[in-house]
Amino acid sequence: MSTDFAHITVLCREAIEAIAPHAGGFYADATAGGGGHSAAVLEASAPDGRVLAIDRDPRAVQAARARLEPYGARALVVHGEFSDLPVLLREAGASTVDGLVADLGVSSPQLDAAERGFSFAAAGPLDMRMDSEHGESLAELLERVDEAELADILHDYGEERRARAVARSILRARDRGELSDTTDLRRAIVRVLGPRRGRIDPATRSFQGLRIAVNRELDQLDALLAALPELLSDEAVAAIISFHSLEDRRVKWAFREEPRLAPLTKRPQMAGEAECAENPRARSAKLRAARRLPRARDEELAAQAAQAAQSAGPAGGRWRP
Ligand SMILES: C[S@@+](CC[C@H](N)C(=O)[O-])C[C@H]1O[C@@H](n2cnc3c(N)ncnc32)[C@H](O)[C@@H]1O
Incomplete structure (x- = not known):
């Protein structure tokens, strides 16, 4: 290490x-x-x-x-x-x-290392745990949540206004087997929110919400x-x-x-x-x-x-x- x-x-x-x-x-x-x-x-x-x-x-x-x-x-x-x-x-x-x-x-270093799964800049695993040896990873969280729970996470922790539609898109990607890494996740979010217009990537809020949820x-x-x-x-x-x-x-x-x-x-x-x-x-x-x-x-x-x-x-x- x-x-x-x-x-x-x-x-x-x-x-x-x-x-x-x-x-x-x-x-x-x-x-x-x-x-x-x-x-x-x-x-x-x-x-x-x-x-x-x-x-x-x-x-x-x-x-x-x-x-x-x-x-x-x-x-x-x-x-x-x-x-x-x-x-x-x-x-x-x-x-x-x-x-x-x-x-x-x-x-x-947590944000920048693709293998930690915090970032969509490069493909990384759906992890996001600060302690990668304990607790539920993002992949496990996404496997168990339903649309309403995921929408609450995105709304309450990511302050994402279109939380319901983003949650639906993420779960559709999951159910089709199209959610393997952080770039897939971003793609499912951007499909709803559209491409980046300003300085901030449209997936940023959802990623923040998911990270807060994974790490409580x-x-x-x-x-x-x-x-x-x-x-x-x-x-x-x-x-x-x-x-x-x-x-x-x-x-x-x-x-x-x-x-x-x-x-x-x-x-x-x-x-x-x-x-x-x-x-x-x-x-x-x-x-x-x-x-x-x-x-x-x-x-x-x-x-x-x-x-x-x-x-x-x-x-x-x-x-x-
Ligand atoms: C912004 S960094 C701290 C940087 C540090 N002050 C420095 O100057 O190097 C935040 C750190 O807090 C740790 N952290 C976040 N939540 C924590 C928690 N609930 N318990 C213990 N550590 C936590 C993260 O793993 C990360 O290493």
Whole structure:
């Protein structure tokens, strides 16, 4: 397995400014990838700050281990899902962290390697799993879904307006035995939506929806967000970088609705011109940060939140996913 991992870290300075790592601190990187954010946290917390870095992709784990090797025992890279972070943290002998970064979604090597099946630029298997050793592949998902379920995936996760017709076309291709790889899948989508007109390929939204479904990305994110108050030590900051509105909305509302967290970013931070010029992927990155309020205030904060919910009435202005 190669450890060549060509991924440019996004919003690194902003993440480090938000978390403000210090010597002696213990931090979590929920999405190790190529280890870019982890390395920056380790630099900023020298000489003895430590990082627990996790990734569900075994190739990313290997790449992050190689990148973080110079930091010795200060870096612990573990294979796992960030929904399991409380357990992974306990296994690492800790219960809380002094800061956390999560850089959501997929890495450039995952997208670019045709054999991972994320891309329609080249023919690849219908896979799309970040952890290609576990879970249901895209081929298995497409084998079991009916038209209504597939349309929901394309609509809810891909924000595809013509989801029903696209789902029908994909399943027709499947039933005729014409759905073997990612280019077949694109063909079935484009048959409904027509050829590319602008900068974005018409299959992009559907591919995003399918990838989110295969990897249960929003469930993973919800679990991480729900665990933050438990994971963060008092005054610790979580910085979360998202790449599409489904994720950003969840982060924004979780930070706003959780009484034990204080949002630090009213609007998300975005990459500047220079970073976008160097790394086009940074264009859609949005960073939001929140600070864990001291545990001594938990009861008072819960009472305030209950009172606010009561005076807001049954609708309460609360967000529901
Ligand atoms: C954008 S990359 C991270 C890049 C990294 N920050 C860097 O600078 O090199 C996202 C990584 O998160 C991982 N990932 C996505 N969802 C995950 C989850 N639920 N649990 C663990 N890792 C996840 C992916 O496998 C991928 O390697």
